[in-house]
Amino acid sequence: MELKSGNFTYNFHKNQTPFKKIILLNASMAGYISELGAENLIIGVSSPEYIYSEKIQNLIKERKIQNVGSDQKYDVEKIIALKPDAIFTNHIASFENTYELLKNNGIQVIFLDEYMEQKPLEKTAYIKLFGELLGKEKEAEAKYEEIAENYNELKKRALTSKEKPLVLANEMYGDVWYLPGGNTSVAHYIADANASYILKDNKDEKALTMGFEEVFAKTNGVQYWVNAGNYTSKKEMQKVNSLYGKLEVFNKGKIYTLSGKEKQRANDFFESGVVRADLILKDYIKIFHPELLPGYQLTYMKELQ
Structure with missing residues (x-):
């Protein structure tokens, strides 16, 4: 399976996906996971104070989701110890050393550019990508269709x-x-x-x-x-x-x-x-x-x- 996002291309083997344990380093990505009802796949987040989702906040309180640092400094040792299948993040040039360290420890780091997407429904469409990687293709497709249909009807009404x-x-x-x-x-x-x-x-x-x-x-x-x-x-x-x-x-x-x-x-x-x-x-x-x-x-x- 091939995945393209901005400047990055990934190839995953059949046995690599769906991911069962993921870490999110951006609050915006929590939105996609919540829409898919896949919060229980998250094992770590950074800067939890920026996450709105009540369900994710409760999982943090129950220690099912760990705090792995902030966008100033990630707790690399903790991340490695958690053994995630994948980490989702926006690429930040100044963190290149951290990314290398994680990759050298066999951790799959996936850089997404969803925040650069300027067409509203194309930003929504990233839900399909998460669906494919998390084994929730059908849910993602249905969710996307529903949002796109609502959007286009509202546009007509306007x-x-x-x-x-x-x-x-x-x-x-x-x-x-x-x-x-x-x-x-x-x-x-x-x-x-x-x-x-x-x-x-x-x-x-x-x-x-x-x-x-x-x-x-x-x-x-x-x-x-x-x-x-x-x-x-x-x-x-x-x-x-x-x-x-x-x-x-x-x-x-x-x-x-x-x-x-x-x-x-x-x-x-x-x-x-x-x-x-x-x-x-x-x-x-x-x-x-x-x-x-x-x-x-x-x-x-x-x-x-």
Whole structure:
């Protein structure tokens, strides 16, 4: 069986898979495992405080899942002692020595690039890869089909709205506003929710760095501001950056953060949201066209008061 992800290609022998004992070094990957109901295959995670799943947290409390360090430093000895069939992680160049050490101890390290995938359903599709490696192909296929079907139906429903509001996204860090490019997942979601993103004509798959004045110049008529950090109130937001108060959307529009499903340091938007493109799209449609989803309560997003 061959697996391709970004720059990496793997070949697994018939007797290597399905994996029975896995370690996850990224919280986002827990989302795929949870959707497959395969939490009991996890024997170790890093930085457990970032994992939202209650089931995984309970398995950690019961010591069925071990803490194997953090993204500052992995506990290599513990990982080797746990004898996992495979470790799933995003490739971080500075950890090359650690990866080598693990591989030299006969541990299969699998690098995934799901976080670089900008098309929502293609990010969801990684569930099929986990399905193949964990012996849950049928469940994965069914889950993918269900999410894709929901997504496409919601997209159609969004098109029935007469309005196409103008949207701003993300926030500033210091002097820099990281504005998602027109080909990023944020831009795709906004378009699929039948709204008009201020950088929709841009072709970049990554965020563009801009100063406040540059962004300000593009915000005339913006009604919605999404993915605006994780503030608890507009007041707090303005305290962090007084420039925000100059924006018309700050004073007259609606602002939404990604903190609808947060527990301490864990945010489910970055976990189950990685798979559930349909629910993220549903949130955006509810924000831009509330009349289309009258009974629906937001899942991952939250309006700032």
